[in-house]
Protein backbone atom coordinates (compact mmCIF):
# COMPACT_ATOMS: atom_id res chain seq x y z
CA UNK A 1 0.00 0.00 0.00
CA UNK A 2 2.69 2.45 1.04
CA UNK A 3 4.82 1.46 -1.90
CA UNK A 4 1.95 2.35 -4.16
CA UNK A 5 1.46 5.63 -2.35
CA UNK A 6 5.14 6.52 -2.70
CA UNK A 7 5.03 5.54 -6.33
CA UNK A 8 2.02 7.77 -6.83
CA UNK A 9 3.84 10.58 -5.05
CA UNK A 10 6.92 10.16 -7.22
CA UNK A 11 4.75 9.95 -10.29
CA UNK A 12 2.80 13.08 -9.41
CA UNK A 13 5.97 14.97 -8.57
CA UNK A 14 7.58 13.76 -11.77
CA UNK A 15 4.62 14.94 -13.82
CA UNK A 16 4.83 18.37 -12.20
CA UNK A 17 8.55 18.52 -12.86
CA UNK A 18 8.16 17.38 -16.41
CA UNK A 19 5.42 19.93 -16.96
CA UNK A 20 7.88 22.57 -15.85
CA UNK A 21 10.60 21.15 -18.06
CA UNK A 22 8.94 20.08 -21.32
CA UNK A 23 12.26 19.34 -23.01
CA UNK A 24 12.68 16.23 -20.88
CA UNK A 25 9.10 15.09 -21.27
CA UNK A 26 8.55 11.38 -21.59
CA UNK A 27 5.46 9.32 -21.89
CA UNK A 28 4.05 8.43 -18.47
CA UNK A 29 1.11 6.04 -18.36
CA UNK A 30 -2.12 7.39 -16.94
CA UNK A 31 -2.61 6.92 -13.24
CA UNK A 32 -5.22 7.87 -10.66
CA UNK A 33 -3.56 9.98 -8.01
CA UNK A 34 -4.56 11.83 -4.90
CA UNK A 35 -4.00 15.60 -4.91
CA UNK A 36 -0.44 16.65 -5.41
CA UNK A 37 1.73 15.37 -2.58
CA UNK A 38 -1.33 14.88 -0.37
CA UNK A 39 -0.63 11.72 1.59
CA UNK A 40 -3.65 10.68 3.57
CA UNK A 41 -3.83 7.72 5.88
CA UNK A 42 -7.33 6.90 4.70
CA UNK A 43 -6.90 7.49 1.03
CA UNK A 44 -6.97 4.58 -1.39
CA UNK A 45 -4.40 5.07 -4.10
CA UNK A 46 -4.35 3.12 -7.26
CA UNK A 47 -1.52 2.98 -9.72
CA UNK A 48 -1.04 0.75 -12.68
CA UNK A 49 2.74 0.56 -12.57
CA UNK A 50 5.46 0.21 -9.96
CA UNK A 51 8.04 2.69 -11.23
CA UNK A 52 6.99 5.77 -13.13
CA UNK A 53 10.11 6.71 -15.05
CA UNK A 54 10.90 3.80 -17.34
CA UNK A 55 10.56 0.07 -17.70
CA UNK A 56 13.73 -0.25 -15.65
CA UNK A 57 12.89 -1.31 -12.10
CA UNK A 58 15.35 0.23 -9.64
CA UNK A 59 17.08 -1.82 -6.97
CA UNK A 60 15.25 -1.90 -3.64
CA UNK A 61 17.93 -1.49 -0.98
CA UNK A 62 15.63 -2.37 1.89
CA UNK A 63 15.76 -6.05 1.00
CA UNK A 64 18.29 -8.41 2.64
CA UNK A 65 21.79 -8.75 1.23
CA UNK A 66 24.68 -11.02 2.27
CA UNK A 67 26.18 -8.34 4.55
CA UNK A 68 23.19 -8.47 6.89
CA UNK A 69 24.11 -10.09 10.20
CA UNK A 70 22.03 -12.89 11.73
CA UNK A 71 20.60 -10.35 14.19
CA UNK A 72 19.59 -8.01 11.34
CA UNK A 73 17.97 -10.95 9.54
CA UNK A 74 16.18 -12.11 12.68
CA UNK A 75 14.65 -8.68 13.20
CA UNK A 76 13.84 -8.33 9.51
CA UNK A 77 12.01 -11.67 9.53
CA UNK A 78 10.16 -10.66 12.67
CA UNK A 79 8.85 -7.34 11.30
CA UNK A 80 8.26 -8.81 7.86
CA UNK A 81 6.02 -11.46 9.39
CA UNK A 82 3.83 -8.64 10.77
CA UNK A 83 3.45 -7.02 7.36
CA UNK A 84 0.87 -6.99 4.65
CA UNK A 85 1.91 -9.62 2.15
CA UNK A 86 1.85 -8.84 -1.54
CA UNK A 87 -1.13 -10.54 -3.11
CA UNK A 88 -3.50 -9.89 -0.23
CA UNK A 89 -2.36 -12.05 2.70
CA UNK A 90 -2.63 -10.34 6.10
CA UNK A 91 -4.23 -7.33 4.41
CA UNK A 92 -5.30 -5.94 7.79
CA UNK A 93 -1.77 -6.06 9.20
CA UNK A 94 -0.74 -2.62 10.41
CA UNK A 95 2.91 -2.88 9.29
CA UNK A 96 4.34 -2.32 5.85
CA UNK A 97 7.94 -2.49 4.69
CA UNK A 98 8.97 0.72 2.99
CA UNK A 99 10.96 0.21 -0.21
CA UNK A 100 14.14 2.26 -0.55
CA UNK A 101 15.89 3.40 -3.70
CA UNK A 102 19.06 5.35 -4.25
CA UNK A 103 17.22 8.17 -6.00
CA UNK A 104 13.87 9.72 -5.22
CA UNK A 105 13.31 11.66 -8.40
CA UNK A 106 15.20 10.95 -11.56
CA UNK A 107 14.62 14.35 -13.09
CA UNK A 108 14.59 16.55 -9.99
CA UNK A 109 15.91 19.97 -10.83
CA UNK A 110 17.30 20.21 -7.31
CA UNK A 111 17.50 23.96 -6.88
CA UNK A 112 18.47 26.61 -9.33
CA UNK A 113 21.94 25.71 -10.51
CA UNK A 114 22.34 21.94 -10.50
CA UNK A 115 24.25 20.95 -13.61
CA UNK A 116 23.19 18.02 -15.75
CA UNK A 117 26.35 16.19 -14.72
CA UNK A 118 25.49 16.56 -11.02
CA UNK A 119 21.88 15.58 -11.67
CA UNK A 120 22.95 12.42 -13.41
CA UNK A 121 25.27 11.45 -10.59
CA UNK A 122 23.09 12.50 -7.65
CA UNK A 123 22.29 9.71 -5.18
CA UNK A 124 20.48 9.52 -1.88
CA UNK A 125 23.09 10.03 0.85
CA UNK A 126 22.21 6.86 2.76
CA UNK A 127 22.21 4.66 -0.35
CA UNK A 128 25.30 5.86 -2.16
CA UNK A 129 27.81 3.18 -1.19
CA UNK A 130 28.27 0.30 -3.62
CA UNK A 131 29.94 -2.04 -1.11
CA UNK A 132 27.22 -3.90 0.77
CA UNK A 133 27.48 -3.56 4.54
CA UNK A 134 30.04 -0.74 4.45
CA UNK A 135 27.81 2.11 5.58
CA UNK A 136 24.05 2.37 6.08
CA UNK A 137 22.25 -0.96 5.95
CA UNK A 138 18.67 -0.40 7.00
CA UNK A 139 15.06 -1.23 6.42
CA UNK A 140 12.13 0.86 7.61
CA UNK A 141 8.78 -0.62 8.64
CA UNK A 142 5.76 1.65 8.94
CA UNK A 143 2.88 1.06 11.33
CA UNK A 144 -0.03 2.94 9.80
CA UNK A 145 -2.35 2.52 12.79
CA UNK A 146 0.15 3.74 15.36
CA UNK A 147 1.64 6.38 13.03
CA UNK A 148 5.13 5.19 13.79
CA UNK A 149 8.13 3.71 12.02
CA UNK A 150 10.69 1.22 13.22
CA UNK A 151 13.97 0.96 11.37
CA UNK A 152 16.44 -1.89 11.71
CA UNK A 153 19.84 -0.30 11.24
CA UNK A 154 23.21 -2.04 10.88
CA UNK A 155 26.04 0.48 11.06
CA UNK A 156 28.91 -0.39 8.72
CA UNK A 157 32.65 0.18 9.21
CA UNK A 158 32.69 3.41 7.17
CA UNK A 159 30.46 5.11 9.73
CA UNK A 160 33.11 5.28 12.43
CA UNK A 161 33.32 8.29 14.71
CA UNK A 162 35.06 7.57 18.01
CA UNK A 163 37.21 4.45 17.55
CA UNK A 164 34.90 1.44 17.39
CA UNK A 165 31.71 3.47 17.60
CA UNK A 166 29.28 5.09 15.20
CA UNK A 167 29.75 8.74 14.23
CA UNK A 168 27.15 11.10 15.72
CA UNK A 169 26.45 12.55 12.29
CA UNK A 170 25.63 9.09 10.97
CA UNK A 171 23.23 8.57 13.88
CA UNK A 172 21.62 11.93 13.11
CA UNK A 173 21.34 10.88 9.47
CA UNK A 174 19.51 7.65 10.18
CA UNK A 175 17.19 9.43 12.63
CA UNK A 176 16.45 12.11 10.01
CA UNK A 177 15.83 9.41 7.42
CA UNK A 178 13.41 7.39 9.54
CA UNK A 179 11.56 10.46 10.85
CA UNK A 180 11.57 11.86 7.30
CA UNK A 181 10.03 8.66 5.96
CA UNK A 182 7.27 8.79 8.56
CA UNK A 183 6.52 12.46 7.94
CA UNK A 184 6.54 11.92 4.17
CA UNK A 185 3.89 9.30 4.70
CA UNK A 186 1.89 11.59 6.98
CA UNK A 187 2.42 14.97 5.34
CA UNK A 188 3.55 14.52 1.76
CA UNK A 189 6.67 16.37 0.69
CA UNK A 190 8.52 17.58 3.80
CA UNK A 191 11.81 19.09 4.90
CA UNK A 192 13.51 18.87 8.26
CA UNK A 193 13.32 22.23 10.03
CA UNK A 194 14.78 21.22 13.37
CA UNK A 195 16.46 18.13 14.80
CA UNK A 196 17.41 18.00 18.49
CA UNK A 197 19.48 15.01 19.50
CA UNK A 198 20.60 13.63 22.85
CA UNK A 199 23.32 11.00 22.59
CA UNK A 200 22.89 8.78 25.67
CA UNK A 201 25.25 5.86 25.00
CA UNK A 202 27.58 5.11 22.08
CA UNK A 203 26.58 2.65 19.37
CA UNK A 204 29.20 -0.03 18.66
CA UNK A 205 30.29 -0.09 15.03
CA UNK A 206 28.83 -3.09 13.19
CA UNK A 207 26.01 -3.54 15.68
CA UNK A 208 22.31 -3.63 14.86
CA UNK A 209 20.02 -1.12 16.53
CA UNK A 210 16.37 -0.16 16.31
CA UNK A 211 15.34 3.37 15.39
CA UNK A 212 11.78 4.10 16.52
CA UNK A 213 10.03 7.17 15.18
CA UNK A 214 6.63 8.27 16.48
CA UNK A 215 4.23 11.07 15.58
CA UNK A 216 3.87 13.48 18.50
CA UNK A 217 1.87 16.28 16.97
CA UNK A 218 0.64 17.44 13.60
CA UNK A 219 -0.46 21.06 13.26
CA UNK A 220 -1.15 22.30 9.76
CA UNK A 221 2.25 22.18 8.02
CA UNK A 222 4.20 21.29 11.16
CA UNK A 223 4.87 17.67 12.07
CA UNK A 224 6.62 16.90 15.35
CA UNK A 225 8.33 13.55 15.69
CA UNK A 226 9.89 11.76 18.66
CA UNK A 227 12.70 9.25 18.03
CA UNK A 228 14.57 6.71 20.09
CA UNK A 229 17.51 4.54 19.11
CA UNK A 230 17.82 1.40 21.21
CA UNK A 231 19.81 -1.80 21.21
CA UNK A 232 18.19 -4.56 19.19
CA UNK A 233 16.64 -6.15 22.31
CA UNK A 234 15.39 -2.77 23.52
CA UNK A 235 17.32 -2.95 26.79
CA UNK A 236 19.71 -0.06 26.12
CA UNK A 237 18.85 3.48 25.11
CA UNK A 238 21.45 4.93 22.72
CA UNK A 239 19.87 8.11 21.44
CA UNK A 240 16.77 10.28 21.80
CA UNK A 241 15.66 12.98 19.41
CA UNK A 242 12.82 15.27 18.44
CA UNK A 243 12.34 16.49 14.92
CA UNK A 244 10.23 19.23 13.43
CA UNK A 245 9.30 18.68 9.79
CA UNK A 246 7.45 21.14 7.60
CA UNK A 247 5.28 20.21 4.66
CA UNK A 248 6.50 22.07 1.63
CA UNK A 249 5.36 22.66 -1.91
CA UNK A 250 7.19 21.16 -4.84
CA UNK A 251 8.12 24.72 -5.81
CA UNK A 252 10.09 25.08 -2.56
CA UNK A 253 12.14 22.01 -3.46
CA UNK A 254 12.94 22.97 -7.02
CA UNK A 255 13.53 26.65 -6.33
CA UNK A 256 10.30 27.87 -7.89
Ligand SMILES: CCCCCCCCCCCCCCCC(=O)SCCNC(=O)CCNC(=O)[C@H](O)C(C)(C)COP(=O)(O)OP(=O)(O)OC[C@H]1O[C@@H](n2cnc3c(N)ncnc32)[C@H](O)[C@@H]1OP(=O)(O)O
Pocket residue numbers: 006009010013104105176177178180181184189190191192193194222244246248252
Ligand atom coordinates in the same frame (compact mmCIF):
# COMPACT_ATOMS: atom_id res chain seq x y z
C1 LIG B 1 9.34 13.53 -4.10
C2 LIG B 1 9.47 12.04 -3.83
C3 LIG B 1 9.52 11.74 -2.40
C4 LIG B 1 9.51 10.22 -2.04
C5 LIG B 1 9.71 10.11 -0.55
C6 LIG B 1 10.08 8.72 -0.07
C7 LIG B 1 10.49 8.72 1.41
C8 LIG B 1 11.96 8.81 1.57
C9 LIG B 1 12.34 9.45 2.85
C10 LIG B 1 13.70 10.06 2.77
C11 LIG B 1 13.90 10.84 3.98
C12 LIG B 1 15.00 11.79 3.83
C13 LIG B 1 14.88 12.83 4.91
C14 LIG B 1 15.86 13.89 4.71
C15 LIG B 1 15.24 15.20 5.12
C16 LIG B 1 16.25 16.28 5.02
O1 LIG B 1 17.38 16.09 5.29
S1 LIG B 1 15.71 17.82 4.50
C17 LIG B 1 17.27 18.71 4.36
C18 LIG B 1 17.56 19.53 5.58
N1 LIG B 1 16.61 20.58 5.74
C19 LIG B 1 16.68 21.72 5.03
O2 LIG B 1 17.55 21.93 4.21
C20 LIG B 1 15.57 22.71 5.28
C21 LIG B 1 16.04 24.14 5.11
N2 LIG B 1 14.99 25.02 5.57
C22 LIG B 1 13.99 25.38 4.77
O3 LIG B 1 13.96 25.03 3.60
C23 LIG B 1 12.89 26.20 5.35
O4 LIG B 1 13.37 26.91 6.47
C24 LIG B 1 11.68 25.33 5.82
C25 LIG B 1 12.08 24.28 6.85
C26 LIG B 1 11.04 24.62 4.61
C27 LIG B 1 10.64 26.24 6.44
O5 LIG B 1 10.46 27.35 5.59
P1 LIG B 1 8.98 27.86 5.25
O6 LIG B 1 8.23 26.80 4.53
O7 LIG B 1 9.13 29.16 4.56
O8 LIG B 1 8.32 28.00 6.67
P2 LIG B 1 8.13 29.31 7.52
O9 LIG B 1 7.00 30.08 6.91
O10 LIG B 1 9.42 30.00 7.75
O11 LIG B 1 7.66 28.71 8.91
C28 LIG B 1 6.42 28.00 9.02
C29 LIG B 1 6.20 27.73 10.50
O12 LIG B 1 7.21 26.80 10.95
C30 LIG B 1 8.00 27.38 11.99
N3 LIG B 1 9.40 27.02 11.79
C31 LIG B 1 10.11 27.06 10.64
N4 LIG B 1 11.37 26.65 10.83
C32 LIG B 1 11.46 26.34 12.14
C33 LIG B 1 12.51 25.85 12.95
N5 LIG B 1 13.72 25.57 12.46
N6 LIG B 1 12.25 25.64 14.26
C34 LIG B 1 11.03 25.88 14.79
N7 LIG B 1 9.99 26.35 14.05
C35 LIG B 1 10.21 26.56 12.76
C36 LIG B 1 7.81 28.90 11.83
O13 LIG B 1 8.01 29.57 13.06
C37 LIG B 1 6.37 28.98 11.36
O14 LIG B 1 5.52 28.81 12.48
P3 LIG B 1 4.09 29.58 12.58
O15 LIG B 1 4.42 31.04 12.52
O16 LIG B 1 3.29 29.12 11.38
O17 LIG B 1 3.51 29.12 13.88
